Amino acid sequence: MKAFGGNSIISDGGIAAPGTDLQKKYGIKDSADLMYQDIIKAGMGINNKALIRILVENAKDAFDWSVLHLGVPYMDRVDIFGGHSVPRCYAADNITGATIIKKLMEKLHALNVEMVKETYLEEILTKDDEVVGISVREGYDYRDNDSGNRLNIRAKRGVILAAGGFGSDISFRKKYDGRLDESIDSTNKPFATAEVIKTAMKIGGATVDMEHIQLGPWASPDEKGYGVGPMFSEYIVFQRGIIIDPKKGTRFINELADRKTISDKLLSIGHPCIGIADGKGVKESGWDISKALEKNVVRGFKSIKELSDYYNINHEALIDTIDEFNDCIDLGISDEYGKTLLSECKKIENAPYYAMRLWPKVHFTMGGLKINEKAQVLDSSSKPIKKLYAAGEITGGIHGASRLGSCSITDCFVFGRIAGKEISKVR
DSSP: OOSSOGGGGGSOOEEEOSSOHHHHHTTOOOOHHHHHHHHHHHTTTOSOHHHHHHHHHHHHHHHHHHHHTSOOOBOSOOBOOTTOSSOOEEEBGGGSTHHHHHHHHHHHHHTTOOOOOSOEEEEEEEETTEEEEEEEEETOBTTBTTOSEEEEEEOSSOEEEOOOOOTTOHHHHHHHOTTOSTTSOBSSOTTOOSHHHHHHHHTTBOEEOTTOEEEETTOOTTSSSSOSTHHHIIIIIHHHSEEEBTTTTBOOSOTTSOHHHHHHHHHHHTSOEEEEEEHHHHHHHTOOOHHHHHTTSEEEESSHHHHHHHTTOOHHHHHHHHHHHHHHHHHTOOOTTOOOOOTTOOOSOSSSEEEEEEOOEEEEEOOEEEBOTTOEEEBTTSOEEEEEEEOGGGEESSSTTOOOTTHHHHHHHHHHHHHHHHHHTOO
């Protein structure tokens, strides 16, 4: 592409880690073991447990490294997202991955690292069962698949693949999950495609968990791509509000369940549902939803009656649902769906009321290249392909059936640093 950053630059810049100083500041008790159990549960137990252990044991160090070594500024708060037992998620300033990418770029410039854009990886070159280089096309224009001039680059110590997932590659993702055809949008940039992983597969790279493709249940059908709506749904509704089936006026899910659980339920219902939070919840969350309101992705209403009329929801059923939710908060108990009513969760009773339509979009691909604890790419016999490494979303096995929110950048940092250290040892 013409700019650096990939999907990370359009992400919310969230990273998850246990045992941080921010958690201690806010009295949050957490541990690597608890984060390990949360990841296993969300991943339905099919995760590579050795890789998870490395992830959780190194998450705090990776977070601290991003602050102390890169200078990434984070907001003075700790958030909880679906599937996490406790708040352990940190948002970079301005709630964007661009904040992190900027600091990474500054460090690369300071180290005089050469970087190139508009370059297409065409082939991974091997000799005597080890990677010796790559073949690329320089001057590549993504609008013209035949563009660019071929160039072979020698890789003395090896190659690290960090090309992300394939969420925007409709034909490739359909091979593994037939539901994800053209009718399902993606939060990814259009270049989140499978060329690099297919190139690695050609030289014997094994894959794992390819059929596990995550959908973001916080997305809206009223905007393209990731959009601005998730600032309301993922950061406010899921913690402080409720999701309603508009045809019944009732809840149907624990809003703090993991992404797969909520997305699968939405797809089974078969139509967009409505996320609702009240004015007090929005205000106390500390998040700014003005952009979502300006674009009419999120809408404000003076009363529940006005909201129910707009979305054609049975008003009496919706009032009963809200009353049941509020009663649980009064009693200080978890509701019938198992939602833990955190201190942030208050009764829905303060106008204005805000709402947004929810429908899943392809967000993350848990499957990818099979790696070991040293970030080496493995072949079909689970043997390392010499001098080939991978990190981030292009890999599989860590997150299992479903990734927890804010764990993607943690994954990139932890295994990216491991790949870097390991390749530096090659002589």
